[in-house]
Amino acid sequence: MFNHQKYDKQYYLPPTLSYDWVKKETLEKTPIWCSVDLRDGNQALPIPMNLEEKLEMFQLLVDIGFKEIEVAFPGASDTEFKLLRTLIDHHMIPDDVTIMVITQAREHIIRRTFEAIQGAPKAIVHLYNSTSEVQRRQVFKKSQEEVKQIALDGAVLVKELADEVEGDIHFQYSPESFPGTEVEYALDICNSVLDIWKPTAGHKAIINIPTTVEYAMPHIYASQIEYIHKNLAYRDSVILSIHPHNDRGCGVSDAEFGVLAGAERVEGTLFGIGERTGNVDLITLAMNMYSQGYNPALNFGNLEAIRKEYEGLTRITVPDRQPYSGDLVFTAFSGSHQDAISKGMKYRKENNVKKWEVPYIPVDPIDLGRNYQTDVIRINSQSGKGGIGYILETNYGIKLPYKMNEAMGYVTKKVSDETHRELSSEEIYHVFKEHYVDFQPYFQLVDYQFNKGDKREATLTLLKDNQEIEIQGKGTGSLDAISNAIKVYFDIDYALEVYEQHSLGKDSFAESCAQIGIAYKGQMCWGAGIDNIMRASIQALVVAVNRLEDLK
Ligand SMILES: CC(=O)SCCNC(=O)CCNC(=O)[C@H](O)C(C)(C)COP(=O)(O)OP(=O)(O)OC[C@H]1O[C@@H](n2cnc3c(N)ncnc32)[C@H](O)[C@@H]1OP(=O)(O)O
Numbered sequence: 001m002f003n004h005q006k007y008d009k010q011y012y013l014p015p016t017l018s019y020d021w022v023k024k025e026t027l028e029k030t031p032i033w034c035s036v037d038l039r040d041g042n043q044a045l046p047i048p049m050n051l052e053e054k055l056e057m058f059q060l061l062v063d064i065g066f067k068e069i070e071v072a073f074p075g076a077s078d079t080e081f082k083l084l085r086t087l088i089d090h091h092m093i094p095d096d097v098t099i100m101v102i103t104q105a106r107e108h109i110i111r112r113t114f115e116a117i118q119g120a121p122k123a124i125v126h127l128y129n130s131t132s133e134v135q136r137r138q139v140f141k142k143s144q145e146e147v148k149q150i151a152l153d154g155a156v157l158v159k160e161l162a163d164e165v166e167g168d169i170h171f172q173y174s175p176e177s178f179p180g181t182e183v184e185y186a187l188d189i190c191n192s193v194l195d196i197w198k199p200t201a202g203h204k205a206i207i208n209i210p211t212t213v214e215y216a217m218p219h220i221y222a223s224q225i226e227y228i229h230k231n232l233a234y235r236d237s238v239i240l241s242i243h244p245h246n247d248r249g250c251g252v253s254d255a256e257f258g259v260l261a262g263a264e265r266v267e268g269t270l271f272g273i274g275e276r277t278g279n280v281d282l283i284t285l286a287m288n289m290y291s292q293g294y295n296p297a298l299n300f301g302n303l304e305a306i307r308k309e310y311e312g313l314t315r316i317t318v319p320d321r322q323p324y325s326g327d328l329v330f331t332a333f334s335g336s337h338q339d340a341i342s343k344g345m346k347y348r349k350e351n352n353v354k355k356w357e358v359p360y361i362p363v364d365p366i367d368l369g370r371n372y373q374t375d376v377i378r379i380n381s382q383s384g385k386g387g388i389g390y391i392l393e394t395n396y397g398i399k400l401p402y403k404m405n406e407a408m409g410y411v412t413k414k415v416s417d418e419t420h421r422e423l424s425s426e427e428i429y430h431v432f433k434e435h436y437v438d439f440q441p442y443f444q445l446v447d448y449q450f451n452k453g454d455k456r457e458a459t460l461t462l463l464k465d466n467q468e469i470e471i472q473g474k475g476t477g478s479l480d481a482i483s484n485a486i487k488v489y490f491d492i493d494y495a496l497e498v499y500e501q502h503s504l505g506k507d508s509f510a511e512s513c514a515q516i517g518i519a520y521k522g523q524m525c526w527g528a529g530i531d532n533i534m535r536a537s538i539q540a541l542v543v544a545v546n547r548l549e550d551l552k
């Protein structure tokens with residue numbers, strides 16, 4: 001039964017509430033990013049990555065620029081253990097990258113973890129135990145003191161074992177299930193763990209506060225983090241880290257507010273892959289900074305390729321609307337958005353604008369490996385002339401007169417509406433060709449010539465009813481002469497109101513596209529031609545005349 005009365009708040013407020021974080025505007029200093037793709041991300045995959053896939057993922061993370069990577073839960077499986085041995089034994093960890101391994105605060109798992117990292121020049125050992133009221137009562141059946149003791153015993157053992165290995169071992173502690181834990185109690189455990197580790201400014205420890213399950217709104221998390229930030233022991237010797245999940249859909253806000261509140265490090269995954277609704281998406285966080293002019297110290301210039309590789313390794317598909325990385329996030333289908341984007345892009349080009357400020361597109365798709373041809377504007381029945389004109393111009397170099405573009409807009413919209421689907425740029429070009437270039441049901445142009453070089457006297461060869469006919473006309477110029485020949489032969493009068501023409505390429509051999517609009521009985525009829533300059537304009541006129549209703 002759908003019954004909200006079954007639920008109650010499952011979070012705790014800190015004993016004193018302060019909201020200094022609200023006064024800060026945005027993330028100005030890049031936090032330390034720690035990727036947990038190979039651990040928390042992997043933990044959430046129906047088919048966890050195999051060794052080769054993990055090694056490829058590690059390399060991908062290194063290439064993006066991560067300097068801290070949680071590579072494994074070595075106590076979990078042989079594959080996790082082997083990953084560490086492979087990375088360490090084959091010297092695959094760059095000097096500026098620190099690996100992290102996670103362990104429950106349980107003796108045999110801690111010992112196995114240290115076996116896994118033997119020989120690593122540098123590593124973070126991440127110790128955790130669950131501290132929430134619900135888990136103390138239901139899972140462990142232990143008191144606050146007893147659960148705290150699990151953490152302290154773990155901290156002692158981790159310190160002992162670290163002293164026995166050669167590498168530079170840093171410590172991290174997480175009060176797992178923090179959102180369901182009394183905040184003062186969580187702080188007390190963290191400070192007691194720090195009392196054992198005795199971090200120094202030169203050898204800092206990490207205290208990592210997760211929203212293991214996101215139970216509250218982001219401002220609650222920020223207030224909790226601010227409280228911990230202000231009351232943490234050894235503060236100058238501790239890196240305060242956060243690890244947001246996304247159960248309420250606020251992982252990104254949790255992370256941003258958490259950093260405003262004093263966190264210096266953020267754990268998360270690419271594309272937000274992780275337990276249940278995921279970990280915080282580090283791409284979104286980094287790109288949020290980037291799009292305000294800050295260097296996120298991670299490079300997503302090839303995000304399209306990163307996504308494809310990630311999808312292959314994890315067998316998870318990134319949603320089309322995932323911020324920054326989804327297939328459709330730069331794409332406008334709707335007419336008014338397309339109109340503004342197309343005008344914004346034109347303005348940008350014509351005015352040589354340096355900063356990015358195109359309406360409806362927060363970052364330049366090019367920066368993330370996307371393109372303007374296929375990513376920005378796509379056409380369906382919600383689209384308008386602006387978008388359709390943009391597709392023709394960007395993909396085919398065809399610029400239509402305003403009113404013709406409008407007519408083309410309605411024709412294209414109708415096709416999409418009737419077929420009930422999106423139209424590709426090729427299909428849009430096809431619609432244009434069919435309706436404005438090839439539309440000659442009543443007569444077709446075969447040939448033309450001007451008498452003895454005089455452009456004011458034209459002879460046209462037309463095909464009508466399967467027969468070639470020759471017609472002549474005189475005028476003030478070439479097109480006028482041709483138009484008069486048509487008018488006289490068909491005994492029809494119209495006004496040639498619009499005539500535009502442009503080259504379809506940069507060199508002198510490039511074809512030309514002509515557009516002609518003729519007014520007849522209060523209506524505009526349009527035609528286009530693609531050929532050499534003269535033939536293109538005659539073709540355009542022939543199409544426009546073929547549209548006149550009295551010709552039928
Ligand atoms: C929020 C997070 O993401 S935390 C990370 C979670 N990640 C994972 O769990 C992935 C890897 N985990 C694993 O492979 C396994 O769970 C292992 C290898 C760690 C442990 O496996 P098992 O020993 O079979 O235990 P399992 O996980 O099924 O059960 C947990 C048992 O450990 C106990 N336990 C859990 N944490 C602790 C702790 N810190 N100290 C003592 N006991 C603990 C539980 O109470 C339970 O005890 P029970 O056997 O008496 O019922």
Ligand SMILES: CC(C)C(=O)C(=O)O
Pocket residue numbers: 040128174176177178208210211212213243245
């Ligand atoms: C172990 C911790 C950091 C964790 O993964 C979580 O609480 O989500």
